[in-house]
Amino acid sequence: MLDRTIAPDFGSIDIIKLIEPEHTTLPNGCEVYLFDSGDQELVRIEWIFGNLRFNPEKPLLNMAANTLLTEGTSALTSSQIADRIDYYGAFLQAEYGYDQSTVTLYSLTRHLGSTLPVIFDVLTDSQYPEKELDTFIRNQQQKLQVSLQKNDVLARRAFNKAVYGNTIYGQSGEAADYQQLNCTDLLDHFKQMYQPSNCTLVIAGKVKEDTLKQITDAFNGWTNYSQPANTTQPTVIPQTERLYFTDKPDALQSAIRMGLPMVNRAHPDFPALQVLNTVLGGYFGSRLMANIREDKGYTYGIGSGISSLKHGSAFFIATEVGADVCHSAIAEIEKEIKLLKTELISEEELSLVRNYMLGSLLGSLENVFSHADKFKNVYFSGLTYDYYTRYTEIIKHVTAEDLRALANQYWDFDSFYKVIVGKY
Template sequence: MSAPTKHRSADEIGRTELGPRPFPELGEQRAAADLDAIDTTLANGLRVLAVRRDSVPLVEVRLRIPFGDPATSSVGSTHAARAEVLANTVLTGTATRSRVDVDTELALVGGELDAVVDPERLSFSGNALVSGFETVLDVLRDVLTGATYPADEVERERARLVERIRLARSQPNVIAREALQRHLYGDHPFAKEMPEADEVEAVTRDDVLALHSSAVLPRGSAIVVVGDVAPDAAVRAVEAALGGWTGEGTAVALSPLSPVRGGDVLFVHRPGAVQSQIRLAGRGLERTDERYPALQLANLVFGGFFSSRLVENIREDKGYTYSARSHPEFTPGGATLLVDADTASEVTVAALLETRYELGRLGLVPPTESEVDTARRYAIGSLLTATSSQGGLASFLVNLAGLGLDVGWFTGHPARLAAVTVEQVAEVALEFFAPTSFTGVLVGDAELLTPQLRALGGVTLP
């Protein structure tokens, strides 16, 4: 019998008689080559962006319809409630297809189709085998031009939505997000990401039908097709299916938001909370700004990935939080830098102090060449990874379309990141990451945190 194999530890595997085994060099990050694409607009005003990617015999479809509240203020508006019910019931039946028919037809071609809504847009996301591409488009056409919103489906989905809203409003992250949006944007419709349960309960089938007729419009909307289909053939298929989708006016885009201005953090009392939510926000840059690539790298160095300064400080070194991050959010007409951290109540104030410290340090102790190079590799690598699949590329491109950008921005962005200098990163770090440039909210138990927060300052207490 042979002797049992001795398993080596990770440390043993990583070493040789001459010392630690050297890490292999990172491979070259290849930017996306010029994509075979067509970007055009149909006679009905629908923008069509079709990209050939033949890695697998599938096709991905993304439709973005601007779906803003036409009211200048969200006070008293029921648009968010009606929009949520619409998104949850738009696929439940047409004059020629029941809900079961829709699901069955899509399943037979290996496909699916979903709808979601937020304050900015109504989005349809679908996919299928290439042989089922026209089926997906035909179902989408039927839904866009003839959704009937059966009364029993509206009643059922409305009840489910009410329960989900009530449950969500008990979650700390939702409480923090809603408080932050109100603090930053007041009564702007963008701040109302979730309607009230009683508003949803009051929505009728007639309300949804009226909203569909007035707001589900092709002009101003964009559809992205990515898959194993020639772009010209994809455009012809979209035109054949959706060219007859019409409507008066243009889909409603939200009005631009005012830039975020720094100020005190608003404390939101949550009695008995054993954890706190820190949510900070500052002004960011749009993707079209020439300084955006430098700001993207500065954000990564600060808190945008696991090896960032903020994560190393309050997670790895001090153990104040399991999860901390900073990230951009692109808003109507602008952008915001967000910093998130959830902490135990007893270390909340210390975590806020260290977060402010790292914000200031980014400008006063600028990122090193090594930090910038690591962030650059991560930025390019994560972009290419996220868009390596057909679905990932389709989702990324439809977001770009919503900003008025095209495939060229995507293919050119790795080169823009590669051209950023350490000095440019230092400049935007000093300008955008100053602690005084941020405001935000802190959700927690006031009885536990008020004495320490009063001593720290910069927090509006209840």
């Protein structure tokens, strides 16, 4: 009989084994990474494209070109594309990211012969119909109008612009920017961006012997554009101003977002900084949550994080607090950061954070798609699987002295970019 009054034995995590992909390069230059695992006859195919160089005069081109990718070709309307995919129980999605844009197909392997031609049509002949573009512009402007009423959205936009400057990371787009979008620019952008030499193909799932051949045959006519894709990006130059305050006299809550530029995943200090960040505000038991939520009751939630991007990175703290306690909340945030710079983290707290981080990493590897996602994290950062070995070793062995030194090296509260929207 199980005695539920006795806690189960604690077990440490020693090795986290990741599935490594097979790799090949197609004749047209497309890099292919294949993860074969699982029992279900299901495959996820991702066509991942590097975003073209950011143009401040047309800041929404990368986002709009990918979002509208499935809205019509010469042969198929948007509804016909959707119907053909749905008929076979498949799922098609176009996702925009700061560094890459992705077209993802989930399909049963036995239906690839029917679904892949639709994707080929989308990636080689998207037309960006003017009617669909007009609808997109109208809907996005309406969404933007609603979003700009939210303090946390305003704070995030202002913080990104301050930290990342006039780059693809820092520009969020205004209503007038949507009005600048036109079919000619989108088609030119499409031709340069969606070509095989600018594509990484990641295939994951129950991959049959002929799956890669099916994909290769289906995309046999996919050729490169006359001009190579220019995926270089402008240098990130943060703004000089450090404090940004938007006064809203009637606000019940104030949105706070603060932080500063930080090293990204490719830097040797990144894993240990993730441990330090987790202690401060990276999980529900963090110091910021314990102080500002549990003890002071200033907010429902507060957290911190490190956004690792290809051409930049930032450490940030974000929360919304009662407008009458905004000043006090900022003072408590500063206090918690100073404590990490002056006092050593106890071994009990550090052990808890270590177990949380390793458990989260292990728990995130629930299926073959998760393993493919972990691969993408390192591949697009210019790293190898050695990163995860080093990451887990640093989590297990980083000391309180190491973390205090990092806090002093990277966190200068007076240099933080501080954004407040509401009352202060």
